[in-house]
Amino acid sequence: MGEPVNVGIVGCGAISAQYLQTIDRLPQVRLVAVADLDLERARAAVSPYPEVEVLTVAELMADPRIGVVLNLTIPAAHAEIALLAIAAGKDVYCEKPLAATGEDARGVLAAAAEAGVRVGCAPDTVLGTGTQTARVAIDDGLIGRPVAATATMMTPGHERWHPNPDFYYVPGGGPLLDMGPYYISSLVTMLGPVATVIGAASRTRSKRTIGSGPRQGEEIPVTVDTHVTGVLVHASGVLSTLVMSFDAAATQAPRIEVHGERGSLVVPDPNHFDGPVLLSGVGDDGWRTLPESAGYAGAGRGVGLLDFAGPGEPRAGGTLAFHVLDVMESLLASAHSGRSVDIGSTCERPKPVALVTAGD
Numbered sequence: 217m218g219e220p221v222n223v224g225i226v227g228c229g230a231i232s233a234q235y236l237q238t239i240d241r242l243p244q245v246r247l248v249a250v251a252d253l254d255l256e257r258a259r260a261a262v263s264p265y266p267e268v269e270v271l272t273v274a275e276l277m278a279d280p281r282i283g284v285v286l287n288l289t290i291p292a293a294h295a296e297i298a299l300l301a302i303a304a305g306k307d308v309y310c311e312k313p314l315a316a317t318g319e320d321a322r323g324v325l326a327a328a329a330e331a332g333v334r335v336g337c338a339p340d341t342v343l344g345t346g347t348q349t350a351r352v353a354i355d356d357g358l359i360g361r362p363v364a365a366t367a368t369m370m371t372p373g374h375e376r377w378h379p380n381p382d383f384y385y386v387p388g389g390g391p392l393l394d395m396g397p398y399y400i401s402s403l404v405t406m407l408g409p410v411a412t413v414i415g416a417a418s419r420t421r422s423k424r425t426i427g428s429g430p431r432q433g434e435e436i437p438v439t440v441d442t443h444v445t446g447v448l449v450h451a452s453g454v455l456s457t458l459v460m461s462f463d464a465a466a467t468q469a470p471r472i473e474v475h476g477e478r479g480s481l482v483v484p485d486p487n488h489f490d491g492p493v494l495l496s497g498v499g500d501d502g503w504r505t506l507p508e509s510a511g512y513a514g515a516g517r518g519v520g521l522l523d524f525a526g527p528g529e530p531r532a533g534g535t536l537a538f539h540v541l542d543v544m545e546s547l548l549a550s551a552h553s554g555r556s557v558d559i560g561s562t563c564e565r566p567k568p569v570a571l572v573t574a575g576d
């Protein structure tokens with residue numbers, strides 16, 4: 217193993233603790249500094265890691281030790297922070313979505329290409345054993361030719377538990393842009409890129425009430441669709457039906473199912489790294505659990521930095537993230553126009569991940 221890659225985090229909110237834990241146990245990645253608009257929050261986040269410096273955003277961007285900026289800000293700030301990192305000649309790995317709009321994301325990728333730096337993007341959960349074992353099962357022909365998939369995410373919304381949930385209800389948020397990246401990245405990993413979409417969407421309430429933290433009881437405005445459904449027509453001809461909702465009390469629907477000519481798979485929650493992959497062949501009596509056969513075992517958020525630090529197009533890469541954002545924006549455009557939308561972008565399926573323990 218060579219020298220670890222030096223990382224600086226911008227954005228020390230709710231999700232940062234998971235990244236800090238992962239980076240702490242990956243010998244290939246070293247956290248040098250963190251920054252946030254709220255320096256107190258940054259200090260609190262790294263209090264268990266005294267060797268990590270707390271800097272302003274400008275200081276972090278100017279720090280010559282830092283090779284990769286890990287952008288954990290809210291979606292509306294993703295492009296701004298990514299462009300600052302790129303202008304400073306640093307690679308940038310961003311939380312999802314890549315940007316709040318496709319136009320902003322396109323600007324980030326263009327600036328990165330011109331500067332010769334790399335762009336990576338969450339979710340890296342699909343590099344875990346759940347989606348990766350399912351992908352190998354499909355590639356190995358266990359369900360025959362894939363025909364269809366369903367992807368279902370239905371909850372009452374994140375304002376129940378997140379202390380600052382405003383960003384979930386403005387452009388860049390909503391159930392589709394917030395949770396869609398997990399589901400669509402998993403579908404593209406297993407079934408390839410999407411060629412056309414047909415969408416429908418609704419918005420039940422114009423306000424939401426914060427359910428926890430110091431702002432509990434405060435109402436926040438809703439300016440995005442909160443129930444989004446649609447069909448993704450993959451370039452391969454597979455039809456995936458998607459339901460992403462912050463308007464449901466609960467659901468028992470499997471997160472993802474993939475159906476082929478000879479069998480069906482239940483794929484675990486793509487917001488998690490692992491979980492059982494179930495197979496039932498035509499005529500089988502019930503389901504059997506497949507052994508874990510691929511993916512980073514025991515992984516946590518930030519594991520995508522591992523192959524981001526290596527050569528070649530990273531699996532959790534900008535091209536995939538842009539395609540996923542394009543699919544999501546096109547679904548919303550279709551919902552509002554009532555017409556199907558052809559997807560302008562495409563991507564390769566990311567390379568499969570061999571079964572390995574993260575960090576080994």
Ligand SMILES: NC(=O)c1ccc[n+]([C@@H]2O[C@H](COP(=O)([O-])OP(=O)(O)OC[C@H]3O[C@@H](n4cnc5c(N)ncnc54)[C@H](O)[C@@H]3O)[C@@H](O)[C@H]2O)c1
Pocket residue numbers: 226227228229230231232251252253254257273288289290291293296297311312313378380394
């Ligand atoms: N909370 C979760 O469970 C979760 C899970 C997976 C992914 N994510 C993603 O992670 C990202 C962050 O989510 P979060 O829940 O941690 O949000 P958060 O609001 O808790 O934290 C965001 C932090 O970024 C800082 N910030 C915002 N704009 C900034 C700027 N211009 N410069 C510097 N700092 C800035 C804020 O001060 C805040 O501390 C989002 O893209 C979200 O989609 C969140």
